[in-house]
Amino acid sequence: MMARREIFRGFTNMLRGVRMHSGGIARKQFAKIEESDISTFRKLLGEKSVITNDDSLEFHNNDWMKQYRGNSKVVLKPKSTEEVSSILKHCNARKLAVVPQGGNTGLVGGSVPVFDEVVLSLSSMNKVLSLDEYSGVVECEAGCILQNLEEHLAKHGFVVPLDLGSRGSCQLGGNVSTNAGGLRLIRFGSLRASVLGIEAVMADGTVLDSLKTLRKDNTGYDIKQLFIGSEGTLGVITKVAISVPRKLESVHLAMLGCNNFQQVLEAVAAAKFKLAEIVSAIEFFDQQCSDLVVRNLPGMSHVLETSSPFWVLVETTGSEDSHDSDKLYNFLNYCMEKQVVEGGTVAEGGTQMRKLWGMRENIPMALLKEEEVFKYDLSVPTSEMYNLVEIVRERLKERYPQAGVFGYGHLGDGNLHLNVTCPTADKEAVESILEPFVYEWTAEKRGSISAEHGIGQMKISKLYLSKPPELIALMRQIKGVF
Amino acid sequence: MMARREIFRGFTNMLRGVRMHSGGIARKQFAKIEESDISTFRKLLGEKSVITNDDSLEFHNNDWMKQYRGNSKVVLKPKSTEEVSSILKHCNARKLAVVPQGGNTGLVGGSVPVFDEVVLSLSSMNKVLSLDEYSGVVECEAGCILQNLEEHLAKHGFVVPLDLGSRGSCQLGGNVSTNAGGLRLIRFGSLRASVLGIEAVMADGTVLDSLKTLRKDNTGYDIKQLFIGSEGTLGVITKVAISVPRKLESVHLAMLGCNNFQQVLEAVAAAKFKLAEIVSAIEFFDQQCSDLVVRNLPGMSHVLETSSPFWVLVETTGSEDSHDSDKLYNFLNYCMEKQVVEGGTVAEGGTQMRKLWGMRENIPMALLKEEEVFKYDLSVPTSEMYNLVEIVRERLKERYPQAGVFGYGHLGDGNLHLNVTCPTADKEAVESILEPFVYEWTAEKRGSISAEHGIGQMKISKLYLSKPPELIALMRQIKGVF
Numbered sequence: 001m002m003a004r005r006e007i008f009r010g011f012t013n014m015l016r017g018v019r020m021h022s023g024g025i026a027r028k029q030f031a032k033i034e035e036s037d038i039s040t041f042r043k044l045l046g047e048k049s050v051i052t053n054d055d056s057l058e059f060h061n062n063d064w065m066k067q068y069r070g071n072s073k074v075v076l077k078p079k080s081t082e083e084v085s086s087i088l089k090h091c092n093a094r095k096l097a098v099v100p101q102g103g104n105t106g107l108v109g110g111s112v113p114v115f116d117e118v119v120l121s122l123s124s125m126n127k128v129l130s131l132d133e134y135s136g137v138v139e140c141e142a143g144c145i146l147q148n149l150e151e152h153l154a155k156h157g158f159v160v161p162l163d164l165g166s167r168g169s170c171q172l173g174g175n176v177s178t179n180a181g182g183l184r185l186i187r188f189g190s191l192r193a194s195v196l197g198i199e200a201v202m203a204d205g206t207v208l209d210s211l212k213t214l215r216k217d218n219t220g221y222d223i224k225q226l227f228i229g230s231e232g233t234l235g236v237i238t239k240v241a242i243s244v245p246r247k248l249e250s251v252h253l254a255m256l257g258c259n260n261f262q263q264v265l266e267a268v269a270a271a272k273f274k275l276a277e278i279v280s281a282i283e284f285f286d287q288q289c290s291d292l293v294v295r296n297l298p299g300m301s302h303v304l305e306t307s308s309p310f311w312v313l314v315e316t317t318g319s320e321d322s323h324d325s326d327k328l329y330n331f332l333n334y335c336m337e338k339q340v341v342e343g344g345t346v347a348e349g350g351t352q353m354r355k356l357w358g359m360r361e362n363i364p365m366a367l368l369k370e371e372e373v374f375k376y377d378l379s380v381p382t383s384e385m386y387n388l389v390e391i392v393r394e395r396l397k398e399r400y401p402q403a404g405v406f407g408y409g410h411l412g413d414g415n416l417h418l419n420v421t422c423p424t425a426d427k428e429a430v431e432s433i434l435e436p437f438v439y440e441w442t443a444e445k446r447g448s449i450s451a452e453h454g455i456g457q458m459k460i461s462k463l464y465l466s467k468p469p470e471l472i473a474l475m476r477q478i479k480g481v482f
Numbered sequence: 483m484m485a486r487r488e489i490f491r492g493f494t495n496m497l498r499g500v501r502m503h504s505g506g507i508a509r510k511q512f513a514k515i516e517e518s519d520i521s522t523f524r525k526l527l528g529e530k531s532v533i534t535n536d537d538s539l540e541f542h543n544n545d546w547m548k549q550y551r552g553n554s555k556v557v558l559k560p561k562s563t564e565e566v567s568s569i570l571k572h573c574n575a576r577k578l579a580v581v582p583q584g585g586n587t588g589l590v591g592g593s594v595p596v597f598d599e600v601v602l603s604l605s606s607m608n609k610v611l612s613l614d615e616y617s618g619v620v621e622c623e624a625g626c627i628l629q630n631l632e633e634h635l636a637k638h639g640f641v642v643p644l645d646l647g648s649r650g651s652c653q654l655g656g657n658v659s660t661n662a663g664g665l666r667l668i669r670f671g672s673l674r675a676s677v678l679g680i681e682a683v684m685a686d687g688t689v690l691d692s693l694k695t696l697r698k699d700n701t702g703y704d705i706k707q708l709f710i711g712s713e714g715t716l717g718v719i720t721k722v723a724i725s726v727p728r729k730l731e732s733v734h735l736a737m738l739g740c741n742n743f744q745q746v747l748e749a750v751a752a753a754k755f756k757l758a759e760i761v762s763a764i765e766f767f768d769q770q771c772s773d774l775v776v777r778n779l780p781g782m783s784h785v786l787e788t789s790s791p792f793w794v795l796v797e798t799t800g801s802e803d804s805h806d807s808d809k810l811y812n813f814l815n816y817c818m819e820k821q822v823v824e825g826g827t828v829a830e831g832g833t834q835m836r837k838l839w840g841m842r843e844n845i846p847m848a849l850l851k852e853e854e855v856f857k858y859d860l861s862v863p864t865s866e867m868y869n870l871v872e873i874v875r876e877r878l879k880e881r882y883p884q885a886g887v888f889g890y891g892h893l894g895d896g897n898l899h900l901n902v903t904c905p906t907a908d909k910e911a912v913e914s915i916l917e918p919f920v921y922e923w924t925a926e927k928r929g930s931i932s933a934e935h936g937i938g939q940m941k942i943s944k945l946y947l948s949k950p951p952e953l954i955a956l957m958r959q960i961k962g963v964f
Contacts, residue, residue: 134747134864135896136754157755181698189725190698192707193675209950214861215895216663216672217930218711219948220937221957225674225707229700243671246758265616272618273639276728276801277759319758323805379696382616413697414617448699455702466701468691474963475703481959 007091007098007203009114010233010479027115030097033073037094041076044086049124051075060119063112064105064166065368065375068457070113072099077124081199081207081238084120088236089205091118098203100232102174103145105166107375108456110231111174120236122173128152129239137196137213139241142173159247161188165361173237179229181452186412187280187317188245191228197241198224202234202482213241226478231454234482250321251280252328253353256335256344257308261386264310266340268382268411271314274331278324280317282412286310286389289363289408296369297362303355306343312411313360363408363417370404370421374431376438380447382414388441389418395433400426415451439465489573489580489685491596492715492961509597512579515555519576523558526568531606533557542601545594546587546648547850547857550939552595554581559606563681563689563720566602570718571687573600580685582714584656585627587648589857590938592713593656602718604655610634611721619678619695621723624655641729643670647843655719661711663934668894669762669799670727673710679723680706684716684964695723708960713936716964732803733762734810735835738817738826739790743868746792748822750864750893753796756813760806762799764894768792768871771845771890778848785841788825794893795842845890845899852886852903856913858920862929864896870923871900877915882908897933921947 006028041050051057052074061070078084091098097117104111113119122143129139133156140149147167150160164170164182174180176198179191188194197212210224227234258264264284271279287309294300314331318324328346335341347353367373380388389407396403404421418438422430439449443465450459450466464472488510523532533539534556543552560566573580579599586593595601604625611621615638622631629649632642646652646664656662658680661673670676679694692706709716740746746766753761769791776782796813800806810828817823829835849855862870871889878885886903900920904912921931925947932941932948946954 132863132865134751137863179700179704181700185698189671189675192704193671206952208952208956210953212928212930213863214928214930214933216667216861216892216897216933217948218661218663218934218936219930219932219941219945220954221708221712221716221960222661222674222710223953223956223960225710226703228704228707230703234703246755248758269616273728274801276730277799317759319756320805320809323802323808326805327802379698381614381619381695383614410698415698446694446696448694448696448701450701451696451698452700454700459701463701466699470688470690471692471705472702474690474705477963478703478705478960481956481963 007088007096008233008235009097009099009117028097031095033096033116033118037090037096038074040090041074041087044090045076045078045083049077049079051077060101060104060121061113063109065107068109068112068114071116072113072119073116075119075121077121079124081201084201084236084238085205085207087120088201088203092204100177100236102143102171102177103166103169105170106174106178106456107377107453108450108458110178110454110456114457122171122236125238131156131158132213135213135215136244136246137241138244139211139213139239140172141239142171142237144172146170146172146175153244154247157247158244161194161243161245162191165364172240176228176240177230177232177237178454181410181413181415183281183283183410185410186282192225194243195224195228195240196243198227198237199239200227200235200237208235211239211241215243229454231456233479248317248319250318250324251353252316252324253347253356254314254328254332254344255303255356256312256314256341257304257306258310258312258340259308259342261310263340264312264386264411265383266338267312267335270331270334270338270340272412274334275314275316275327278316278318278327279314279412281313281315283313283360283409284310284411285360285363285408286406288404288406290359292404292406293359293362293366296366300358300362303359304343304345308342313356360408363406367406367419367421371424372422372427374420374434376418377451377453378416378418378442378447378449379414379451380416380442380445382411384445385409385411385414385416388416388438391441392418392420392434392438396420396430399433400430402426403430489578490715490717491579491581491599510579513577515578515598515600519572519578520556522572523556523569526572527558527560527565531559531561533559542583542586542603543595545591547589550591550594550596553598554595554601555598557601557603559603561606563683566683566718566720567687567689569602570683570685574686582659582718584625584653584659585648585651587652588656588660588938589859589935590932590940592660592936592938596939604653604718604720607720613638613640614695617695617697618726618728619723620726621693621695621721622654623721624653624719626654628652628654628657635726636729639729640726643676643725643727644673647846654722658710658722659712659714659719660936663892663895663897665763665765665892667892668764674707676725677706677710677722678725680709680719681721682709682717682719690717693721693723697725711936713938715961730799730801732800732806733835734798734806735829735838736796736810736814736826737785737838738794738796738823739786739788740792740794740822741790741824743792745822746794746868746893747865748820749794749817752813752817752820752822754894756816757796757798757809760798760800760809761796761894763795763797765795765842765891766792766893767842767845767890768888770886770888772841774886774888775841775844775848778851779844782840782844785838786825786827790824795838842890845888849888849901849903853906854904854909856902856916858900859933859935860898860900860924860929860931861896861933862898862924862927864893866927867891867893867896867898870898870920873923874900874902874916874920877919878902878912881915882912884908885912
């Protein structure tokens with residue numbers, strides 16, 4: 001018999017499932033959607049919020065990476081928490097499977113249906129609800145798009161403590177459900193640190209009100225922490241309250257070239273020390289990445305004439321331009337004197353800044369232009385970060401010289417994006433060299449096999465490499481509670 | 483029958499208990515410690531780690547506030563995780579109740595025995611295990627004293643992202659178990675944001691290894707978050723890994739006098755904006771508090787000749803002294819021009835700084851010199867913070883003019899410490915005016931009845947005022963999982 005609240009696909013449950021395809025997921029004994037269900041949904045939500053048109057379903061059935069494709073026949077777009085609750089009550093009673101969906105920008109196949117689940121899209125719940133300027137707290141509905149919230153806050157002198165390449169379409173509820181990482185983590189810490197409250201609806205329709213707007217609240221177990229990063233498997237987040245810092249006007253950006261990864265490490269250490277309170281991003285990419293961006297994307301060109309094996313982007317954000325400028329030049333001089341960088345540039349003005357950031361932010365897009373891409377999102381101690389890239393490059397060099405190996409990521413946070421590209425003909429052979437090697441190497445370093453992208457469908461079968469059996473057993477039991 | 487793993491007192495379980503005294507806790511059907519248990523403990527840990535001497539037990543049986551007193555006959559001081567595990571296996575099999583204890587500096591009676599529990603003291607597990615200077619991550623055993631860790635890190639140029647008045651005796655495991663708040667929260671956020679990993683032992687002796695040292699790890703439910711703030715009810719934290727920021731040498735401190743709370747709010751808003759990236763503490767206390775400190779503690783004197791209804795302490799910490807000094811004076815000028823402060827002083831040098839901080843940090847000690855003290859640790863939206871102090875003062879003024887009403891706290895975080903003192907003869911009458919009023923008022927503002935002190939024994943019966951029944955039900959079910 002199916003447990004009462006198993007209508008959300010859950011990575012803990014799936015571990016017990018039968019492997020049917022590469023995603024490792026078997027369709028369970030859920031009911032099939034019938035005409036009477038559609039009628040019920042129409043009654044609950046109104047005609048416009050029930051999408052059954054094939055063309056409109058297309059977006060919701062495919063993931064951003066085009067790796068996963070579901071076959072859902074209905075997308076529901078509730079406009080209130082009460083509507084979410086009524087949907088889930090019905091689905092739970094009818095044993096219809098449900099997949100909650102935000103902006104559908106995830107990279108691990110977590111937000112798309114696999115079979116014929118009901119897609120519960122939060123896109124119509126997109127209002128900013130309140131902003132307390134004294135406390136610095138904003139409340140919004142889960143479907144609020146990150147960039148829209150950013151623009152709303154900017155008018156009041158605040159900023160979201162989170163920034164992602166997908167800012168134009170990802171939603172706050174999805175960001176919280178996946179504990180999104182991104183570009184500002186080094187400054188503001190994990191999103192978990194900024195989320196003060198959530199409202200969520202459990203599978204049986206129960207509304208959990210944990211929508212506090214307090215920076216401090218030590219009253220019992222912090223249940224909302226379980227929802228953060230649980231990828232919609234415990235319930236649907238409907239509202240979030242987030243602590244927001246002041247928007248600071250002084251932003252500087254430098255791009256540094258290093259000859260080897262030891263220099264990169266020294267540059268990061270220097271940035272954390274010399275730019276301590278103003279550093280807002282430390283990113284890196286290797287020469288392979290910058291060459292790829294220039295080769296694959298029209299209109300992109302190298303920032304500097306000189307080439308460099310490694311590029312480090314250092315961004316500062318502060319309240320006083322002259323102070324920040326002083327600090328940045330002190331830092332650069334220090335790096336030159338200590339010979340930890342070989343060269344570089346400081347962006348003058350917005351256009352140059354966008355160009356420098358563009359090199360970094362366009363890497364995922366440039367990778368998608370290749371025939372096949374293997375993407376790994378790993379955390380390891382910072383000093384170990386690039387070793388894996390070099391080891392993988394070495395392993396592939398002889399047998400598959402056509403394969404490309406690219407390393408970039410959030411250097412200040414120890415988060416490496418290792419990407420391997422190859423012709424489709426080589427796909428399986430290359431995969432067999434990469435896996436399980438990459439995951440096992442990471443596990444050996446006590447790293448994470450998914451630093452910021454989550455588990456989704458892609459990494460279910462690898463979870464045991466990041467979590468010991470006792471913790472996975474607890475995950476299962478906790479999933480049983482919700 | 484007792485559940486297998488109920489040997490830890492848990493606030494969720496206690497809700498079902500029979501009220502026997504003001505703590506609201508009934509002794510359950512646990513076994514009594516016998517000579518054979520003591521022998522077993524001696525075999526497991528060695529003679530020196532098993533304390534049964536009455537004088538030595540005294541400290542462990544009493545809480546810091548002298549409000550709670552247990553009657554424990556044995557204190558165990560394991561030296562390793564394996565020893566903790568073996569103790570718990572034995573206690574679980576024998577159905578002996580256990581209370582984990584760190585520095586025993588809590589204010590809500592969470593770390594002392596109530597009856598005859600086995601005290602599991604972490605004080606002998608006090609080693610710093612590692613420091614990764616590239617990643618900025620320290621690992622230590624749970625019994626490591628906060629100040630000792632601070633001193634160890636200082637040698638390497640790092641700092642703990644947590645500071646408390648009890649730093650000289652509180653322990654890291656206790657800090658994490660209670661999600662301690664304190665003086666640096668406005669800069670580094672909740673301790674939850676800095677804890678990267680823990681190792682814990684569950685009641686049946688199972689060791690949970692979640693001791694990652696990664697800033698980013700999105701692989702499934704973050705079980706360690708449940709341990710943070712659970713006050714030892716789910717297991718015993720034995721090791722912690724914490725992200726540590728660079729130690730910055732430039733520290734400035736200003737004390738501002740304000741005529742009314744609206745001015746205080748404006749000063750905070752200005753500090754968050756003008757001192758954005760360097761502000762490291764914003765504390766406040768009212769005139770009643772400063773008078774009390776001077777009156778009750780020998781050697782203390784007023785910092786300024788002029789008196790002021792409100793005092794705001796603003797501390798900055800940065801990497802470049804001249805920049806910070808500029809910013810601080812800009813901020814002060816802004817405040818004077820906008821007439822949000824009436825006067826104040828900037829500390830010149832360490833002695834003056836210690837004197838200013840002394841006024842704030844000695845308030846709890848000065849309160850303890852009064853006959854009776856009612857302490858409330860509340861979070862409410864910042865703009866509402868002082869309203870409650872004034873309302874309570876008004877309510878008491880007529881009938882109990884001898885009562886003192888004191889307001890101070892972590893202004894930047896919306897955390898109010900409301901304290902009421904009175905002669906012992908008036909205790910019950912004053913209490914009846916205060917409670918449940920204070921808690922209900924806080925609940926009405928969607929505040930927290932325990933912002934940073936936790937639930938312990940003191941607030942079990944008030945938990946329902948901060949958490950809706952659905953969340954309390956989930957707490958119970960989760961406690962059942964561990």
